[in-house]
Amino acid sequence: MFAPAKLRLDDVSMTFKTPGGVFPALAPVTLAITQGRFVSLIGPSGCGKSTLFNVIAGLLEPSGGRVVIDGVDATGMIGRVGYMLQKDLLLPWRTVLDNVILGMEIQGVPLPAARDRALPLLRRYGLAGFEHLYPSALSGGMRQRAALLRTLMFDTDVILLDEPFGALDAQTKLQMQEWLLQLWSDFSKTVVFVTHDIEEAIYLSDEVNVMATRPGRIVETIPVTIARPRPRSVTLSPEFIAIKERCLELLTAGHHSFIDEAA
Amino acid sequence: MTVQETSRIAGVGHDAMHTEPALSVRPARKIRRLPVRKDWPLWAIIATQVGILVAAIALWQVGADKGFIDGFFWSKPSSILTTLITFFTEGDAWIDIGFTFRSTIIGFLIGTAAGSLLGLSFWWSRNYAAIAQPFVICFESLPKLALAPLVILVFGMGLASKVAIATALTLVVSTLTAYAGVKAVDPDQERLFYSLGASRMQVFRKLIVPFCLPWIISVLRVNIGLALTGAIVGEFIASQHGLGRQILYAGQTYDIALVWVAVLVLSTLAIVMYVTVSWIESVLRKGVKQ
Numbered sequence: 217m218f219a220p221a222k223l224r225l226d227d228v229s230m231t232f233k234t235p236g237g238v239f240p241a242l243a244p245v246t247l248a249i250t251q252g253r254f255v256s257l258i259g260p261s262g263c264g265k266s267t268l269f270n271v272i273a274g275l276l277e278p279s280g281g282r283v284v285i286d287g288v289d290a291t292g293m294i295g296r297v298g299y300m301l302q303k304d305l306l307l308p309w310r311t312v313l314d315n316v317i318l319g320m321e322i323q324g325v326p327l328p329a330a331r332d333r334a335l336p337l338l339r340r341y342g343l344a345g346f347e348h349l350y351p352s353a354l355s356g357g358m359r360q361r362a363a364l365l366r367t368l369m370f371d372t373d374v375i376l377l378d379e380p381f382g383a384l385d386a387q388t389k390l391q392m393q394e395w396l397l398q399l400w401s402d403f404s405k406t407v408v409f410v411t412h413d414i415e416e417a418i419y420l421s422d423e424v425n426v427m428a429t430r431p432g433r434i435v436e437t438i439p440v441t442i443a444r445p446r447p448r449s450v451t452l453s454p455e456f457i458a459i460k461e462r463c464l465e466l467l468t469a470g471h472h473s474f475i476d477e478a479a
Numbered sequence: 480m481t482v483q484e485t486s487r488i489a490g491v492g493h494d495a496m497h498t499e500p501a502l503s504v505r506p507a508r509k510i511r512r513l514p515v516r517k518d519w520p521l522w523a524i525i526a527t528q529v530g531i532l533v534a535a536i537a538l539w540q541v542g543a544d545k546g547f548i549d550g551f552f553w554s555k556p557s558s559i560l561t562t563l564i565t566f567f568t569e570g571d572a573w574i575d576i577g578f579t580f581r582s583t584i585i586g587f588l589i590g591t592a593a594g595s596l597l598g599l600s601f602w603w604s605r606n607y608a609a610i611a612q613p614f615v616i617c618f619e620s621l622p623k624l625a626l627a628p629l630v631i632l633v634f635g636m637g638l639a640s641k642v643a644i645a646t647a648l649t650l651v652v653s654t655l656t657a658y659a660g661v662k663a664v665d666p667d668q669e670r671l672f673y674s675l676g677a678s679r680m681q682v683f684r685k686l687i688v689p690f691c692l693p694w695i696i697s698v699l700r701v702n703i704g705l706a707l708t709g710a711i712v713g714e715f716i717a718s719q720h721g722l723g724r725q726i727l728y729a730g731q732t733y734d735i736a737l738v739w740v741a742v743l744v745l746s747t748l749a750i751v752m753y754v755t756v757s758w759i760e761s762v763l764r765k766g767v768k769q
Contacts, residue, residue: 273674295676305671309689319675322685370675 220287221248222406223272223297223374228281230267230432240431241267244281247425247434249406251373256409256417256424257434258463264432265410269376272408273299285374295323298375298405302382304363306351312362313338313347319370334369341365342395357388361395368399374406382412389413390448393420397445414463415451424459426466436466554735562736563743571720575741576748578720579710582638583752586645587706594650595695598657602687603679608658615658619651624712631717641718645709649702653695660694661687696763703756707749722748 227244242264249255257265270276272283274294283291290296298319306315316338317330325333338347342361351359360380367375380396381389393416400407411417417424424438442455450456519527536556542548543555550558566572597615601608627644634640664687672682714723722745729737 270670275670275673294673297674299671299674301667301671303665303667305665305668307668307686307689309692318685322672322675322677322681 220250221284222251222253222286223247223249223408224284225268225272226282226284228268228271228278228283230264230271230276231279242271242278243431243433245432245434249374249408249423251406252404253422254400254407254409254420256411256421257427258411258414258417258424258467259427259432260429260467261412262432263427263429265427266378267432269299269378269408269410272374272376273297275299296372296374298367298370298372300363300367300375300377300380302379304351304359306359306362306366308351311348311350312343312354315351315362316366316369318366323370330369334365337365337369341399355388356384357392360384360392364396364399368403368405374408377407377409379410379412381416389416396420401444414460414467418456418459418463419446419451424463426463428466436462438462551733552735554739558736559739559743562734563740566737566740566744572744575720575722575725576744578638578718579707579714579722579745580748580752582641582710582713582721583645583703583706585638586642586709587649587703589642590646590649590706591653591695591699591702593646594653595657595691597650598654598659599661599683599687599691601658602661602664602683615651615654619655623647624709627712627716631713636717636719641710641713641721644713645706648705648709652701652705653698656694656698657691660691663694664690693764696760699756699760700753703752704749707752711745 225245225247227246228242229240229244230242232239232241245264245268257268259265267276271278271291274283274290274292274296277292281291282289285296306312307318310318313331313334316334317325317327320330320333321327335347338344343358343365346354346358346362351362354362364377364380367377377396381392384392397420399405409417409420418440421440424440425434426436426438427433428435438459440459442450442453539548539553540556543550543553548555601611623644626647630643630647631640634643668686668690669682672686677685710721711723711726714721715727718724722741725741726738726745729735729741
């Protein structure tokens with residue numbers, strides 16, 4: 217691949233000092249993601265996915281290594297990437313519209329201009345009629361849509377999604393996946409996606425990174441070459457199932473070693 | 480399968496042998512209708528309330544007239560009414576009411592505003608909060624009214640000393656409540672703001688302050704009562720005006736009817752302020768939408 221990486225992690229590691237000694241949360245992780253790719257991270261809880269995201273977003277200073285965005289060192293810099301958590305974190309005292317423009321507002325875009333920019337998007341992406349309601353009036357799926365649009369309207373090239381659909385019911389989750397793919401192809405963002413759901417990771421991604429614990433690290437990078445747009449039935453295709461089996465194998469391998477360790 | 484069935488049948492037989500005596504001694508089941516609450520119409524409630532009040536006043540009047548109640552110590556409704564009329568037509572009623580009202584409101588405003596700002600300011604530095612907190616708690620547990628004589632010496636007999644006591648009573652409650660709000664802010668919410676590249680000031684103005692507003696508002700009603708208490712105590716100790724001073728003066732001169740009148744006026748003032756603040760609170764609450 218000759219395109220320069222949009223987001224590059226060079227040996228990013230993280231250790232936490234605990235009363236019981238030094239705890240390695242992340243072994244040196246190296247990852248390069250080119251512009252416009254959809255990349256997933258899957259792994260057991262405690263594998264350092266969230267730590268990795270916090271480091272990329274500049275909210276945590278890594279113990280070692282660098283985060284490079286567009287060839288520029290962005291280690292410890294905030295405001296370079298969009299970051300969305302499982303919780304929607306909408307402000308209850310702001311309308312949906314004013315929640316969505318939060319990122320622009322913080323970046324100093326005048327309010328009327330920010331609202332003008334956000335309104336058509338809200339209408340196009342399934343929040344028509346909800347613009348002036350408060351978040352408390354919205355369903356979980358709608359709230360996640362608003363949160364994701366807030367992340368998009370922040371207008372960074374790289375977007376980190378930390379289990380955005382983890383709290384949704386299965387039906388809503390499927391709808392949101394389609395909706396996310398629509399947004400991704402419309403806005404051509406580079407997406408890093410964390411999930412517990414293997415099927416979700418494969419269905420959405422160009423590449424799945426399987427992580428393991430103790431210390432948190434990437435054990436294998438599996439490219440997903442299934443052509444887009446992908447119909448739902450693709451989850452039953454042999455290619456899909458083969459990737460899924462490989463992921464399960466890697467995840468349960470980690471699990472076995474964990475049991476051995478405990479025994 | 481057969482084995483299972485046999486054992487099950489055996490089990491049933493076994494159970495039956497033991498449970499049948501138990502069944503026969505089981506007490507009769509209590510079956511009753513769902514108790515029904517009967518709500519009176521509003522007019523009936525109000526009529527009863529008025530009735531009780533009228534009856535109590537009438538009993539008091541008749542009792543004092545017939546000599547069952549000592550009119551010297553307890554006074555009686557008829558003389559309270561005459562004193563009330565004299566109080567408003569001939570005395571300094573409005574000056575006293577105005578004095579107590581002013582010191583209460585000024586103390587309430589200063590105490591609430593300064594306390595809320597102090598509580599919010601703890602967000603800026605964890606070190607500063609940790610250092611300041613024991614002092615705030617000390618000041619909270621201090622019986623502030625016991626310091627009132629000192630306050631009178633420092634601030635004088637006038638309005639300032641009453642405002643100072645009212646402020647002291649309201650300040651700490653506001654501080655602690657606003658700080659409780661600050662501590663309740665979701666750290667993830669702060670992380671979201673920082674991930675969007677926010678400055679400390681932006682987080683404070685756009686997240687911390689709006690988030691804590693409901694906390695600050697919730698303390699208004701408590702504070703108006705505290706401010707009034709502070710103002711009255713200040714007047715008790717040394718003052719030339721105010722309803723508190725009227726009560727003290729009337730008590731010292733055995734003018735029990737005047738004591739009742741001043742207490743009555745004071746309660747009315749308290750109710751008016753309480754209702755107004757409650758109304759402001761509900762308006763603000765709607766405004767902040769949480």
